[in-house]
Amino acid sequence: MSKKEQKEIDEATRRKNIEIHLNELEKDNYQEIPELEIVTGTISKPRRVSDLADTSQHRKSKRTKSQHIKSISKRSFKALLDESRIVEKPPDVPTYLTAAAKPSRYPPRKFCSVCGFISAYACKKCGMKYCSLKCKETHEETRCMKYTV
Amino acid sequence: MSGRKVLVLDNGAYTMKAGYADETQARIIPNCIVTRGKGDKRSYIGDQLSTCTDFTGLYYKLPFEKGFLINWQNEKEVWDRIFSKDVLNCDPKNTTLLITEPCFNLPNVQQNYDEVIFEAYEFEAYYRTNVPWLCIQNDTTSLYKDRFCKFNEVPDCALVVDSGYSFTHIVPFVMGRPILPAIRRINIGGKLLTNHLKEIVSFRYWDMMEQTYIMNEVKETCCFVSQNFLSDLEICRRNPRDNPILQEYVLPDFSRNSKGYIREKKRGGTYDQSDEQVLYMNNERLSVPEILFNPMDVGMNQAGIPEVIVESINAIHSEMFPSLSVNDVDLHGLLYGNIILVGGNSLFSGYKRRIEKDLRFLAPTEFEIRVGMSENPITYAWQGGAKFANSTEFNEKLVTRAEFNEYGHNICLQRFGLGDDDDIEMSE
Numbered sequence: 001m002s003k004k005e006q007k008e009i010d011e012a013t014r015r016k017n018i019e020i021h022l023n024e025l026e027k028d029n030y031q032e033i034p035e036l037e038i039v040t041g042t043i044s045k046p047r048r049v050s051d052l053a054d055t056s057q058h059r060k061s062k063r064t065k066s067q068h069i070k071s072i073s074k075r076s077f078k079a080l081l082d083e084s085r086i087v088e089k090p091p092d093v094p095t096y097l098t099a100a101a102k103p104s105r106y107p108p109r110k111f112c113s114v115c116g117f118i119s120a121y122a123c124k125k126c127g128m129k130y131c132s133l134k135c136k137e138t139h140e141e142t143r144c145m146k147y148t149v
Numbered sequence: 150m151s152g153r154k155v156l157v158l159d160n161g162a163y164t165m166k167a168g169y170a171d172e173t174q175a176r177i178i179p180n181c182i183v184t185r186g187k188g189d190k191r192s193y194i195g196d197q198l199s200t201c202t203d204f205t206g207l208y209y210k211l212p213f214e215k216g217f218l219i220n221w222q223n224e225k226e227v228w229d230r231i232f233s234k235d236v237l238n239c240d241p242k243n244t245t246l247l248i249t250e251p252c253f254n255l256p257n258v259q260q261n262y263d264e265v266i267f268e269a270y271e272f273e274a275y276y277r278t279n280v281p282w283l284c285i286q287n288d289t290t291s292l293y294k295d296r297f298c299k300f301n302e303v304p305d306c307a308l309v310v311d312s313g314y315s316f317t318h319i320v321p322f323v324m325g326r327p328i329l330p331a332i333r334r335i336n337i338g339g340k341l342l343t344n345h346l347k348e349i350v351s352f353r354y355w356d357m358m359e360q361t362y363i364m365n366e367v368k369e370t371c372c373f374v375s376q377n378f379l380s381d382l383e384i385c386r387r388n389p390r391d392n393p394i395l396q397e398y399v400l401p402d403f404s405r406n407s408k409g410y411i412r413e414k415k416r417g418g419t420y421d422q423s424d425e426q427v428l429y430m431n432n433e434r435l436s437v438p439e440i441l442f443n444p445m446d447v448g449m450n451q452a453g454i455p456e457v458i459v460e461s462i463n464a465i466h467s468e469m470f471p472s473l474s475v476n477d478v479d480l481h482g483l484l485y486g487n488i489i490l491v492g493g494n495s496l497f498s499g500y501k502r503r504i505e506k507d508l509r510f511l512a513p514t515e516f517e518i519r520v521g522m523s524e525n526p527i528t529y530a531w532q533g534g535a536k537f538a539n540s541t542e543f544n545e546k547l548v549t550r551a552e553f554n555e556y557g558h559n560i561c562l563q564r565f566g567l568g569d570d571d572d573i574e575m576s577e
Contacts, residue, residue, distance in 0.1 A: 021447075022447070022448060025340075025447065028209045028210075028340070029361070030358040030359050031359070033184065033208045068265075068268060069222055069265060073220050073221035076214065077214040077215045077217055080219065080255055080257055092330075094253070096253040096334075098330075099252070099253055099332050100334055100336070100451070101319075101333045101334060101457040102451065102457075102460060103450045103451060103452060104451070104452035105456065106456075108446075109446060114352075114353075115353070115432075116349065116432045117385070117386065118379070118382065
């Protein structure tokens with residue numbers, strides 16, 4: 001078990017890990033919603049706080065409504081983005097893709113990944129920052145190479 | 150009004166701002182379904198969330214993904230609820246709808262809007278536009294509180310900074326039209342800020358990863374935009390007794406207190422014996438909103454709001470407007486002088502001052518920087534929408550169900566275009 005076995009990760013992997021983390025920050029819930037009715041559709045509707053009793057009147061229109069809506073709500077944002085084919089538009093046509101703001105002109109600042117204060121050091125292995133020996137210890141115990149920032 | 154009943158619906162990814170055009174205030178309704186899971190199958194749709202008494206471990210089902218309306222099943226559940234008698238009492242067949250969509254909405258998603266609104270809900274007529282455009286329908290000059298301008302009309306130039314739940318948009322307008330090639334988006338919104346706070350708090354103090362609702366409240370109560378970030382950060386290092394930034398936030402336990410609050414700091418050495426769960430908010434208070442100004446702090450490789458405002462303004466050139474006799478300097482000056490802040494993140498204290506301060510530093514010195522913000526930046530777009538819905542222009546631009554049935558999706562493209570095609574031509 002030499003030290004070399006824990007080899008450092010390269011710049012590309014570091015960037016990928018940051019992307020993974022950014023996707024995590026986009027999530028609506030920390031964990032997937034447990035056992036919900038989405039999967040099977042009509043079997044058991046969850047109990048509402050105050051269920052509306054007037055569904056019988058509009059039953060017919062509601063059924064077609066929900067069928068239609070179901071058919072358009074299966075795709076993810078990424079699938080819709082591909083389907084919209086805005087990638088193929090010439091670069092001078094403004095779209096969702098061209099509107100993304102550019103990187104900053106200023107160099108990134110460095111903060112300790114443990115305590116949040118300015119940090120001068122980075123982990124040799126994973127590239128995450130820490131500011132002191134104490135934070136280095138915490139980092140190595142809990143976070144190093146665990147794909148979170 | 151011409152007898153039309155117009156429902157103005159600013160359909161945001163986190164909350165919708167809804168109300169009839171003849172009302173003075175919008176209702177703010179969560180645009181989500183909240184469920185508990187884990188044995189308890191109750192779910193709260195939209196406004197029903199206000200009847201919830203225990204906000205621990207809630208799951209969110211949102212219609213929006215990355216700021217776009219993707220999951221129409223979720224949206225339908227929320228809309229069915231809010232159009233019902235219990236909430237807005239809206240009969241779509243006799244109602245005209247004015248609805249918002251995100252900037253640069255995808256064309257296939259726009260088609261879904263048209264189909265759902267006309268085919269599934271059968272609204273009498275409808276108009277679809279975006280938030281920044283509705284904002285400048287307001288009397289924006291009143292935001293600046295100076296005596297030089299008193300006219301009550303759309304200003305020649307305006308730049309709207311809309312910082313919401315999913316992202317932040319910078320949208321410049323010239324002669325009431327959005328300048329599409331200069332619109333910029335920063336992928337930082339309130340959701341990311343809450344999730345980031347959740348993460349650092351969970352790493353440093355308590356595990357709050359499942360407590361999105363509570364952490365959002367903590368964010369709204371404690372976080373602020375620092376005017377001098379690095380020196381404030383140094384203050385956070387101090388001894389707790391000498392640290393004005395440190396706050397003690399008492400977490401709700403949902404038996405005695407259902408809402409968290411900031412506890413008065415104890416002066417003496419006596420320790421509190423109560424079993425209150427306290428969350429210490431120190432550098433978290435400022436480093437979370439700071440991400441809006443430096444997205445790179447979380448690894449998002451984009452510039453912050455003030456820098457992107459400059460980027461956006463610099464993308465505008467007088468050659469884009471051959472019919473106007475202006476030069477670049479005049480145009481840019483007017484844009485720097487008519488900045489409007491909207492969206493929930495504008496409510497962080499110090500937000501407006503910081504944007505003014507950073508812009509002063511970044512923008513050419515000859516330009517006056519004037520930043521305006523409504524007292525309620527969340528419903529500002531709705532207010533503009535309500536005003537617009539009472540104008541004749543609105544009646545000309547909307548599409549009726551009969552027209553949709555005859556011409557289909559194309560008529561919506563034509564009428565709701567906001568003159569996009571013209572703008573593209575201009576830019577060439």
